[in-house]
Each structure stands twice: as structure tokens, then as C-alpha cells.
Amino acid sequence: MTSISTPLVDARRIVVKVGSSLVTNEGRGVDPQAVGNWCRQLATLAQQGREMVMVSSGAIAEGMRRLGWVSRPVQLHELQAAAAVGQMGLAQMYESQLSMHGMRSAQVLLTHADLADRERYLNARSTLLTLLSLRSVPVINENDTVVTDEIKFGDNDTLGALVANLIEADALIILTDQAGLYSEDPRSNPDAELLRSAVAGDADLERMAGGAGSAIGRGGMITKVLAAKRAARSGANTVIAWGREPDVLIRLARGEAIGTLLTAATAKVAARKQWMADHLQLRGAVVVDAGASEKLVAAGKSLLPVGVITVEGGFHRGDVVAVRDERGREIARGLANYSASETRIIARKPSSQIEALLGYSNGPELIHRDNLVLA
Ligand code: GLU
Numbered sequence: 001m002t003s004i005s006t007p008l009v010d011a012r013r014i015v016v017k018v019g020s021s022l023v024t025n026e027g028r029g030v031d032p033q034a035v036g037n038w039c040r041q042l043a044t045l046a047q048q049g050r051e052m053v054m055v056s057s058g059a060i061a062e063g064m065r066r067l068g069w070v071s072r073p074v075q076l077h078e079l080q081a082a083a084a085v086g087q088m089g090l091a092q093m094y095e096s097q098l099s100m101h102g103m104r105s106a107q108v109l110l111t112h113a114d115l116a117d118r119e120r121y122l123n124a125r126s127t128l129l130t131l132l133s134l135r136s137v138p139v140i141n142e143n144d145t146v147v148t149d150e151i152k153f154g155d156n157d158t159l160g161a162l163v164a165n166l167i168e169a170d171a172l173i174i175l176t177d178q179a180g181l182y183s184e185d186p187r188s189n190p191d192a193e194l195l196r197s198a199v200a201g202d203a204d205l206e207r208m209a210g211g212a213g214s215a216i217g218r219g220g221m222i223t224k225v226l227a228a229k230r231a232a233r234s235g236a237n238t239v240i241a242w243g244r245e246p247d248v249l250i251r252l253a254r255g256e257a258i259g260t261l262l263t264a265a266t267a268k269v270a271a272r273k274q275w276m277a278d279h280l281q282l283r284g285a286v287v288v289d290a291g292a293s294e295k296l297v298a299a300g301k302s303l304l305p306v307g308v309i310t311v312e313g314g315f316h317r318g319d320v321v322a323v324r325d326e327r328g329r330e331i332a333r334g335l336a337n338y339s340a341s342e343t344r345i346i347a348r349k350p351s352s353q354i355e356a357l358l359g360y361s362n363g364p365e366l367i368h369r370d371n372l373v374l375a
Pocket of ligand 1: 020056059082141
């Protein structure tokens with residue numbers, strides 16, 4: 001075993017991404033052995049207390065097998081139909097393999113647009129975090145019925161990174177059919193060297209990654225390098241490794257140096273602040289009483305509606321709002337779980353009354369601690 005220990009040892013929340021060509025053994029339907037292997041490792045790591053999320057393609061290839069299609073159709077609507085047929089098989093495979101190892105699984109179909117929309121972002125985030133707290137392994141794929149990004153661009157690497165951002169994962173492991181990132185294309189240049197580690201986002205990486213991937217999954221190395229850059233924005237380290245390497249996930253989590261490690265230059269908390277500052281416009285504010293302000297700042301708690309005195313602006317669920325104390329000082333910013341009009345109704349009320357007042361509940365917090373940064 002290699003003695004270098006990587007940051008993956010301490011990774012508590014890990015997103016693993018596998019592409020079509022690996023899952024389906026070069027297009028011949030879902031490969032039960034390969035999926036079984038990853039599921040055993042996911043279960044082992046989850047049972048060690050890590051939170052594991054799987055982003056897996058392979059629906060189209062499985063659909064083609066089920067439909068008896070020998071060549072990949074060119075029409076997008078046929079590919080989408082194949083994905084719909086095949087997704088059943090893909091989900092079934094993960095569900096049976098994970099349950100064999102004592103783990104519950106959950107199917108989540110997402111699109112990039114879902115994660116760009118603030119309300120959906122928050123919904124997807126709370127669903128995934130709830131699934132993890134329920135000790136389930138979310139199995140995610142692109143929702144091919146409504147979008148065709150991956151079908152067209154082979155881009156589930158990006159989805160993997162977006163999921164890592166969404167749940168602030170510590171690590172993103174991209175499993176592929178190559179040993180990692182090489183200095184040159186190893187298929188045409190025998191002198192190509194495997195890159196052991198680099199900082200995600202380094203411009204040289206994009207140059208090195210060039211070219212496209214195999215005929216089945218079309219996410220070449222470049223999409224992986226860009227995915228690592230994106231994942232690093234929320235502080236996740238990325239590993240690109242060969243998916244059939246024995247016990248690859250378990251060994252990576254033990255700290256073994258396998259494949260290429262692309263480290264995030266920014267730590268998680270700083271990254272979250274950066275993300276809020278860069279990507280989200282302030283849509284409103286709430287003024288909170290001294291008790292709530294104390295709980296936020298000194299005790300590290302969430303903001304509950306009961307502490308809110310006034311509501312400013314017309315924000316929606318998922319928008320960023322400023323939190324001010326009674327003296328008008330901004331003490332924090334965060335993603336609101338309720339819109340401005342809902343907040344006006346539940347302000348000053350205990351969270352136990354939210355459901356009675358609104359007819360539903362998005363949780364007891366107005367801003368959950370995890371979605372909040374102190375000023
Ligand atoms: N999301 C699709 C799948 O899981 C797309 C993969 C592809 O284009 O082959 O099959």
C-alpha cells in the first residue's frame with residue numbers, strides 16, 4: 001500500500017460518479033458485477049459513518065438492451081425513451097445490490113436547471129440531506145425525460161460536481177475507464193505520465209485534458225477537470241480514478257493515493273461564503289431580536305421565525321436574505337426557507353405553529369444553520 005495519505009481520509013460526505021461506459025461494460029446493459037462491486041464499497045463506507053451519494057449514468061445503454069436495440073438511435077426522443085426504459089433497470093440494480101449489503105437506496109433524477117433555480121436548489125438540498133440522515137444512499141442520474149444535456153454532451157461529470165456543491169461534499173470521486181489524468185493522451189502517446197496530484201482549477205490541467213472520451217459516455221477528461229474545478233468551489237477535493245481498480249473507493253477513503261487527486265484550494269466554510277457572495281443576489285432582510293441574534297452569533301444556531309421582528313423585501317424560498325439585529329447591523333446572510341409573505345405570517349411564532357399557520361412546513365428554521373454565513 002502507498003504510504004501517502006490523501007485528504008480523502010477525513011472526507012465524511014462523498015459523491016461518487018460513474019459514467020455509462022463503466023456501468024454498462026461498453027454498452028451491453030447494466031453490468032451487475034461492476035455495480036455490485038461499487039455498492040459493496042458504498043455500503044462499507046456508509047457503515048463506517050460516511051455519507052455516500054452515487055451519481056450514475058447507464059440508463060440509455062440498459063434501455064437499448066431491454067428494447068433489443070443494437071445501435072444507439074440518433075433521434076433525441078428515442079434516446080430519451082430508452083433512458084426511461086433503462087432507468088428502471090439501473091435503479092433496480094442499485095436497489096437490489098445496496099439492500100444486499102444492508103443499505104437503503106433512493107432514486108433522485110435531477111437537471112442542471114433544477115440546481116440553478118434557487119427554490120428547487122433548496123428542495124433538492126434538503127431532500128438529499130434528509131436521505132443521508134436517514135442513512136440511505138441517493139442514486140442520482142440526469143432526468144433524461146425533460147433535458148438532454150448528458151445525452152448530447154456526455155456531461156454527468158458536471159452533474160456530479162453540482163451535487164457535490166449542493167450538499168457541500170468533502171470529496172467527489174469520478175470513476176472512469178482510465179487510471180486518472182495523464183500529461184498527454186495515453187491512447188496515442190505511450191510516454192504519457194499519470195498525474196498524481198494538482199490543485200483543481202489549475203489552467204494547465206485543462207490544456208492536458210484536451211480531447212474527448214470513448215464512444216459510449218462522451219464525458220472526456222476535460223469535463224472531469226472542469227468538474228473538479230467546480231467541485232472545488234464548495235471546498236470538495238476530487239479524485240479521478242479507474243472504476244475497476246479493486247476496492248477503489250475503500251482504499252481511497254483509507255488515504256491511499258490512487259489515480260489523480262485534484263485538491264480544492266479553498267476550505268469549505270470560506271468556499272460557502274464565496275459562493276453566497278458570488279452567485280446570489282440579496283433579495284430582502286429580516287430584523288431579529290436580541291435573543292435570536294445571540295443564538296446565531298454566539299451559539300451557532302439556526303434562525304427560527306420566533307426571533308424575527310420585521311421582514312423587508314419580497315424574497316422567495318431559496319433567496320438570500322440579510323439578517324440584521326435591532327441596531328441595524330448585518331449579522332448574517334443565508335437562504336430563506338420561507339418566502340417574505342410566509343415569513344410575515346410566521347414571524348414571532350413558535351415553529352410548532354408553522355404548519356397550522358401556513359398549511360405546510362418547510363422545517364422549523366427560517367434559515368438553517370447549514371445555509372447561513374455569519375457577517
Ligand atoms: N443520463 C443518460 C444515461 O444514464 C445519458 C447517458 C448517455 O448519453 O449515454 O444513460
